[in-house]
Amino acid sequence: MQRYLQIENAGMAFHTRKGTFTALTDVNLDVARGEFIALIGHSGCGKSTLLNLVAGLLDATDGVLLLANKEIRGPGPERAVVFQNHSLLPWLTTFQNVYLAVEKVFGGKEPRAQLKVRTAAALDLVGLAHAAAKLPGEISGGMKQRVGIARALAMEPKVLLMDEPFGALDALTRAHLQDELMKIVAATGSTVIMVTHDVDEAVLLSDRIVMMTNGPAATIGDILDVDLPRPRDRLRLAHDPQYHALRSRVLEFLYNRQMRPKEAA
Structure with a gap:
């Protein structure tokens, strides 16, 4: 595997009133270009902390993180984040919320007309061209999340970082957006x-599942290769023995960790 993102001996400690809290320790992970990685584990295992280290929103207290052989030092347009909360500005239209990100990255490099083309293309990619003039308060929760994804994709990031982007949605909307995300990733080749x-x-969704141990001082407990062929169809997978075997592996890991309360945060 050709390494694109490298996480080497990464650790993260926070200084609190009660002393030092070590969230992550000795995290090592190589990610290939175009790979889809899922981070999973119990609450408090440092999944979001690790994502924030890659985003540059936190600086690791130990180790180093490299993207294309360059050390990650702070946020950058080559990495875009989609949070569980869509974080749209309520006074701006769908189009304007996406345009704001496009202008931040490409403003001064391209004419305004091209920035509008980029914005429209991103909305079309997530199936929201028809809602370009609507305010966030006028669209559904699932549509708001798609705007957040469009905003991230419009920046043409090398790495797309997603922190439980569908966690607050109902089951049907979540399934629909999962299917849409698979199509978008296939079309863009995003990491x-x-x-x-x-x-x-x-x-x-993933090519590999990175399973985290319980915190504090969480680390990677196991990595599971998801060797299911693409494109993936959720209805066919429901009857696929290989899918169920992979699912069982993850559940067993999580269950075994749940039975170790001394590791819990």
Whole structure:
């Protein structure tokens, strides 16, 4: 595997009133270009902390993180984050919310007309061209999440980081957006790291599932290769023995960790 993102001996400690809290320790992971990685584990295992280290929103207290052989030092347009909360500006239209990100990255490099083309293309990619003039308060929760994804994709990031982007949605909307995400990733060739608590989501979407041990001082406990062929169809997978075997592997890991309360945060 050709390494694109490298996480080497990464650790993260926070200084609190009660002393030092070590969230992560000795995290080592190589990610290939175009790979879809799912991070899974119990609450408090440092999944979001690890994602924030890759995003540059936190600086590792130990180790180093490299993207294309360059050390990650702070946020950058080559990495875009989609949070569970869509974080749209309520006074801006769908188009304007996406355009704001496009202008931040490409403003001054391209004429305004081209920035509008980029914005429209991103909305079309997530199936929201018809809602371009609507305010966030006028669209559904699932559509808001698609705007957040469009905003991230419009920046043309090298790495797309997703922190439980579908966690607050109902089951049908979540399934629809999972299917849409698979199509978008196939079309863009994006490298994706996604935090999830959903075992089925992890198996359906990812190329590898990174399973985290319980915190504090969490680390990678195991990595599971998801060698299911693409494109993936959730209805066919429901009857696929290999899918169920992979799902069972993840559930067994999580169950075994749940039985170790001394590791819990």
